[in-house]
Amino acid sequence: MIILGILLSIAAIGFFCWLLFTLAVFALPLFVGVSAGNWAYHTGAGWLGAVLVGLSAAGLTLGLGQVVLMTIRPLWARLLIALTFVAPAVFAGYHATHGILKHTMPSETWQTAFSVIGAIAVGVTAFTRVAGMAGTDRSNPNLARA
Numbered sequence: 001m002i003i004l005g006i007l008l009s010i011a012a013i014g015f016f017c018w019l020l021f022t023l024a025v026f027a028l029p030l031f032v033g034v035s036a037g038n039w040a041y042h043t044g045a046g047w048l049g050a051v052l053v054g055l056s057a058a059g060l061t062l063g064l065g066q067v068v069l070m071t072i073r074p075l076w077a078r079l080l081i082a083l084t085f086v087a088p089a090v091f092a093g094y095h096a097t098h099g100i101l102k103h104t105m106p107s108e109t110w111q112t113a114f115s116v117i118g119a120i121a122v123g124v125t126a127f128t129r130v131a132g133m134a135g136t137d138r139s140n141p142n143l144a145r146a
Helices: 002-042 046-071 075-101 108-133
Strands: none
Touching: 002 046, 002 075, 002 108, 046 075, 046 108, 075 108
């Protein structure tokens, strides 16, 4: 029974790490959706209106980000848009890692050091996923063959 508990704990930790890395890309749309829903609720839209406004704002943010990444040509502009999506993911990764490490490490210095490492890992993962959302440029014949 003890071995089963250990294996289930390892599986749960792995699941939550996978969930963190998967949802890191959606940190900006989530933030925009929650903010818009909160605004709608406080202006008198009620719960249903706030949920609809929040979901619409989050979907619009994600869709607009993907469309802009696919249509803008300059690399520096694409990088700025990708960093706009990655910055909240890094912030969320830092705090998620720090929240886990507070329970496992007594030293605050090591907590901060490993939290920064976790934030960098989440940021790099989010950047590669956001860059993957941009797709390839089909108008360039050299890229279309690849």
